Every structure is written in C-alpha cells, then in structure tokens.
Amino acid sequence: MPAVVSSQTLWYIRRGREAAMMTRTVRRAVYAAVVYLAAAALPAFAQLDTGTIVGTVRDQSGAIVPGATVSAYVAPFDTYASMSHLIRREEWTDGAGPEAIAYFCSVLASEAAADPAAARRLVRANAVEHLERFAGQLWPRAATPAGGFRWELLCGENGHVAQDRLDEQFWSANVDPSDRYVQSLPGTGASRLRADGSGCTNLFLAGDWIDCGLNAGCIEAAVMAGLQAANALTGRPLTEGIAGAWIGLEDA
Numbered sequence: 001m002p003a004v005v006s007s008q009t010l011w012y013i014r015r016g017r018e019a020a021m022m023t024r025t026v027r028r029a030v031y032a033a034v035v036y037l038a039a040a041a042l043p044a045f046a047q048l049d050t051g052t053i054v055g056t057v058r059d060q061s062g063a064i065v066p067g068a069t070v071s072a073y074v075a076p077f078d079t080y081a082s083m084s085h086l087i088r089r090e091e092w093t094d095g096a097g098p099e100a101i102a103y104f105c106s107v108l109a110s111e112a113a114a115d116p117a118a119a120r121r122l123v124r125a126n127a128v129e130h131l132e133r134f135a136g137q138l139w140p141r142a143a144t145p146a147g148g149f150r151w152e153l154l155c156g157e158n159g160h161v162a163q164d165r166l167d168e169q170f171w172s173a174n175v176d177p178s179d180r181y182v183q184s185l186p187g188t189g190a191s192r193l194r195a196d197g198s199g200c201t202n203l204f205l206a207g208d209w210i211d212c213g214l215n216a217g218c219i220e221a222a223v224m225a226g227l228q229a230a231n232a233l234t235g236r237p238l239t240e241g242i243a244g245a246w247i248g249l250e251d252a
Contacts (some may be wrong), residue, residue: 119173
C-alpha cells in the first residue's frame with residue numbers, strides 16, 4: 001500500500017467554548033496537536049457568503065489530478081472540525097476543564113518527517129503561526145485588537161503564559177511508520193487484506209488500512225474493521241451485525 005510520509009495535528013481547548021485542534025494521519029507522515037480553550041464562549045465565525053471553486057489541480061510534475069478533493073481552509077492546518085462533544089469523555093480537575101475542542105490537521109512534507117525532533121518543532125511553529133494568523137477567522141473573539149491570538153484562552157494549570165501555553169496542549173508529528181495513514185489510491189484496494197486474511201489461523205486484522213469494505217482512512221472504516229475482526233475471531237460471518245457491511249464485501 002502506498003504510504004504518505006506527512007501530516008500534522010493540533011487541538012485547542014479551554015474554559016471557553018470554541019477551541020481545540022488536532023490532526024489526522026495517512027501512510028504519509030502527519031502532524032497533530034491538541035489545545036484546550038478556557039474562557040467565555042467563543043462563537044465560531046458565521047459564514048455568510050457562499051461561492052464556487054473552479055480550477056485544475058496538478059501534481060508536482062504538472063500533470064492534472066482527476067477527481068481531486070480540495071479544502072477551502074488555510075495552511076498550515078487545512079482541515080478543521082469542532083470536537084467539543086468529547087469534553088465529557090475527558091477527566092479534568094474541577095473548574096479546570098475546557099469548554100471547547102477543535103481539531104485541525106494537514107499533511108507534513110516527506111522531507112520534514114525524516115527527522116522526528118525537527119518535525120515536532122515544525123508542528124509547534126505551525127501551530128503558533130496558525131493561531132496567530134487565522135484563529136480570529138473562526139473565533140473572532142479569540143483575536144487580539146492587533147489581530148493575533150489571545151493565548152490566555154488556552155487551558156493550562158502550570159503557569160505558562162503567552163505562546164508557552166501551547167506546551168500544555170497536545171500536538172504531535174505522526175512520523176512513525178505505524179502512525180502513518182494508508183492512502184486509498186486508484187488500484188490499491190487489491191493490496192488490502194481482510195480481517196480474516198492474514199494467512200495465520202490465530203491472527204486477525206483491524207484498522208482503517210484493511211479491506212473492510214469502506215476502504216478509506218476514517219473512523220468509520222476503523223470501527224467496521226474492528227467489528228469484522230471480532231466476528232472473525234468468534235467464528236461468525238465476517239460482516240454479521242455491521243451496518244454498511246454490504247459495501248464491497250457482498251460475498252463475505
């Protein structure tokens with residue numbers, strides 16, 4: 001399976017209500033971070049205008065990439081999702097918990113992922129840049145009058161101030177081979193193994209990288225794969241009791 005060597009993640013949270021970032025992986029390396037906001041509610045920016053993006057995506061050689069998926073957000077973290085619904089799943093000291101979590105991620109350049117320590121430094125620098133330059137576009141009240149980021153909004157219990165509060169958040173460069181994201185490129189599905197396809201009678205497979213029917217890097221695929229591994233382990237039909245199990249596995 002082709003693996004990508006890059007990506008980033010980052011989370012921001014605090015006693016406020018709109019902040020936290022995190023990233024995802026692809027057998028490319030990825031970078032990630034989590035921040036916790038702790039202040040009054042910071043309503044997300046309300047998008048008032050709509051529009052259409054038209055154009056051509058080309059790879060590094062200049063060739064056109066057919067069917068490319070693009071993001072309308074900005075680098076260095078070009079994917080965002082609010083994950084504040086997970087707050088109740090976390091354990092915090094009374095009064096110290098966040099009120100918002102946001103998830104940001106992107107791909108980390110392969111050359112940057114070659115040195116893990118350098119990759120972590122780059123992720124942190126990217127997080128600082130992103131918050132300082134673009135956080136106000138999502139959370140207007142998180143911006144200073146000069147347009148920077150109000151660092152005091154980040155959760156922290158160790159007395160850090162300004163940008164150092166970022167060190168009390170979670171962020172990482174996912175450069176280890178096992179952390180990388182398996183891409184779903186045309187023609188690669190045949191290389192994926194099913195949950196019961198390891199070739200060993202006592203070894204079953206799970207993860208969004210296997211042939212679970214929904215062969216894409218996402219939590220849904222990981223869950224389906226885990227359920228299929230459980231079915232295989234207990235001797236049940238591979239797709240028994242799994243919603244959406246018909247996708248690509250009709251004969252399972």
